[in-house]
Amino acid sequence: MSIPYTQKVLDHFMHPHNVGKLENADAQATEGSPACGDMVKVYLKVNPSGYRIEDIKFESYGCASNIATGSIITDLAKNKTLEEAKQINWKTANDELGGLPPVKVHCAVLAVDALRTAIENYEHQHGLLKEQVPTTEDLIMKRLSRVINPLAGLDVVRTKLVRECKINNGQAVVFVEMPEDHQFAVNIKNEIIERIEPLWDIDGVNVIFRGE
Amino acid sequence: MQERIYMDNSATTRTDPAVVEAMIPYFTDQYAVASSQFSHTPGIQAREALDQARAIIAGTMHADPESVVFTSGGTESNNLALKGTAWAFRGKKDHLIVSKTVHNSVLHSAQWLEKQGFRVTYADVDDQGFVDPDDIAGLLTDQTFLVSVQHANHETGTLQDIGAISDRCRKKEVLFHVDACRTLTMIELDLGTIPADLVSVSSHLVHGPKGVGALYIRPDTKIQKWQHGGYHEFDRRAGTENVAGAVGFGKAVELTKPEHTEAVRDMQKDLLDGLMSGIEGTVLNGAADLSRRHPGNVNVSFNRIEGESVVLHLDMKGISVITGSACFSRSLEPSYVMMAMGFTHERAHGSIRFTLSRFNRPDEIDRVVESSREVVEALRRISPLK
Numbered sequence: 001m002s003i004p005y006t007q008k009v010l011d012h013f014m015h016p017h018n019v020g021k022l023e024n025a026d027a028q029a030t031e032g033s034p035a036c037g038d039m040v041k042v043y044l045k046v047n048p049s050g051y052r053i054e055d056i057k058f059e060s061y062g063c064a065s066n067i068a069t070g071s072i073i074t075d076l077a078k079n080k081t082l083e084e085a086k087q088i089n090w091k092t093a094n095d096e097l098g099g100l101p102p103v104k105v106h107c108a109v110l111a112v113d114a115l116r117t118a119i120e121n122y123e124h125q126h127g128l129l130k131e132q133v134p135t136t137e138d139l140i141m142k143r144l145s146r147v148i149n150p151l152a153g154l155d156v157v158r159t160k161l162v163r164e165c166k167i168n169n170g171q172a173v174v175f176v177e178m179p180e181d182h183q184f185a186v187n188i189k190n191e192i193i194e195r196i197e198p199l200w201d202i203d204g205v206n207v208i209f210r211g212e
Numbered sequence: 213m214q215e216r217i218y219m220d221n222s223a224t225t226r227t228d229p230a231v232v233e234a235m236i237p238y239f240t241d242q243y244a245v246a247s248s249q250f251s252h253t254p255g256i257q258a259r260e261a262l263d264q265a266r267a268i269i270a271g272t273m274h275a276d277p278e279s280v281v282f283t284s285g286g287t288e289s290n291n292l293a294l295k296g297t298a299w300a301f302r303g304k305k306d307h308l309i310v311s312k313t314v315h316n317s318v319l320h321s322a323q324w325l326e327k328q329g330f331r332v333t334y335a336d337v338d339d340q341g342f343v344d345p346d347d348i349a350g351l352l353t354d355q356t357f358l359v360s361v362q363h364a365n366h367e368t369g370t371l372q373d374i375g376a377i378s379d380r381c382r383k384k385e386v387l388f389h390v391d392a393c394r395t396l397t398m399i400e401l402d403l404g405t406i407p408a409d410l411v412s413v414s415s416h417l418v419h420g421p422k423g424v425g426a427l428y429i430r431p432d433t434k435i436q437k438w439q440h441g442g443y444h445e446f447d448r449r450a451g452t453e454n455v456a457g458a459v460g461f462g463k464a465v466e467l468t469k470p471e472h473t474e475a476v477r478d479m480q481k482d483l484l485d486g487l488m489s490g491i492e493g494t495v496l497n498g499a500a501d502l503s504r505r506h507p508g509n510v511n512v513s514f515n516r517i518e519g520e521s522v523v524l525h526l527d528m529k530g531i532s533v534i535t536g537s538a539c540f541s542r543s544l545e546p547s548y549v550m551m552a553m554g555f556t557h558e559r560a561h562g563s564i565r566f567t568l569s570r571f572n573r574p575d576e577i578d579r580v581v582e583s584s585r586e587v588v589e590a591l592r593r594i595s596p597l598k
């Protein structure tokens with residue numbers, strides 16, 4: 001019995017590939033939050049002729065599994081077309097790493113989610129959607145249910161930090177029940193904007209803090 | 213490979229080789245059951261060895277040997293203290309108070325007692341982990357039979373003001389239990405000045421063997437026997453006595469010197485200074501006043517990174533520490549001690565506990581600080597949090 005990670009997980013953890021911020025990224029996405037203990041951010045550079053992922057990088061706040069899956073999925077997605085990269089799932093990542101301990105599989109899911117959301121954001125911003133469904137308030141709330149309330153470790157919708165949003169001529173307005181000078185206000189605002197702004201028919205996002 | 217540095221002494225300690233030495237005869241030659249004075253010679257000798265160990269442990273607390281009951285360890289001592297008193301008071305009083313940061317063996321015993329119909333108040337702690345003795349006084353009712361706190365917390369090292377809490381309990385004739393598993397031999401507990409009714413201690417945290425501990429029970433304390441069988445341990449805890457274990461425990465306590473505490477305290481200060489001044493964005497968890505903290509405990513959070521990754525990197529560098537991060541725990545929950553102190557999840561996830569003993573050496577401190585700095589910098593480079 002030794003450390004419950006495969007040598008491959010340890011190699012990627014100790015020397016992760018494709019780490020850091022990608023300047024001038026064409027799309028990006030963040031999943032998880034410090035409150036959950038795991039957070040991963042994926043940046044994409046996409047070649048518009050053929051929609052191939054030219055470069056990909058990730059940043060991770062998290063455990064060894066989180067770092068290792070970020071490393072492996074960015075390896076797998078590099079030089080793939082967006083359609084091919086969409087096929088990467090947590091099982092692919094898990095198999096490539098020689099298996100994660102069962103309690104750590106959610107870390108792989110998180111990294112794959114970040115890759116998929118980044119691709120989806122790119123599609124929204126570059127007119128690649130098969131169906132251009134107009135954004136509704138429900139859809140915004142659904143996207144916001146992936147933003148974590150750092151005070152509770154659960155999402156902002158479930159914890160009623162966000163109860164309401166409005167859409168007006170491509171402008172989304174999100175109301176947050178928290179004072180503007182709260183220590184987490186800036187983080188939450190940035191996360192909300194990052195979630196909503198990529199939507200194809202949203203031109204701007206206004207986050208209004210109205211809590212006591 | 214460099215020599216391993218073990219800084220997880222709040223989990224368990226190295227058994228002193230002299231302790232192992234002292235125990236061996238009780239496996240090989242003097243293996244008889246410790247029995248009554250009317251038994252055979254080997255049995256009487258085993259009894260004498262057991263009682264000698266009991267006297268050493270009682271002596272460090274200024275207690276009568278007859279009030280010390282050997283158990284299988286701190287967890288059993290805590291179970292006996294809570295469940296034994298609860299059962300003795302059953303039908304008469306039904307309320308007990310435990311601090312929110314007590315060890316799981318107290319916390320989970322209290323939760324189990326709740327299921328049996330007892331009422332439990334989980335007393336708050338402040339952001340350094342301190343219980344306010346006046347809060348406790350305010351929570352006492354005429355139904356309260358027991359208050360249980362830890363002398364030093366296992367994660368943060370915060371020392372409770374057990375003298376003041378004891379006073380509040382005594383005024384209302386409520387039993388006071390102290391879990392002193394982490395302070396025995398390090399910080400004196402004189403039962404003459406601090407009249408606690410029940411005190412749990414453990415061998416393996418003081419360089420003795422695992423599998424043995426003791427519960428001090430003040431004479432005339434109402435407590436129900438919990439483990440049934442023979443009439444061992446003054447008819448308070450059944451089961452063939454672990455003579456070798458008790459001898460080892462006694463030896464470990466006997467080997468302790470006040471200068472050990474001072475040496476550990478010096479290393480604590482150097483380690484804490486090194487981490488705080490050497491690594492930007494480091495915050496101390498637990499008591500800031502080191503005189504109100506366990507001498508061997510350093511618990512810090514490194515902002516913007518997660519603890520399991522730090523632990524694994526340090527392990528690769530031959531350093532053993534642990535974290536309060538959810539990723540590290542079997543339950544995937546962040547440390548309840550940190551959460552009770554009102555910390556954010558992020559601060560709990562980034563917390564690292566370094567715990568020292570007299571087997572650590574001053575020259576290890578520099579390597580631990582330097583390795584921690586390298587690991588924190590590497591993880592911050594790849595962190596999305598800036």
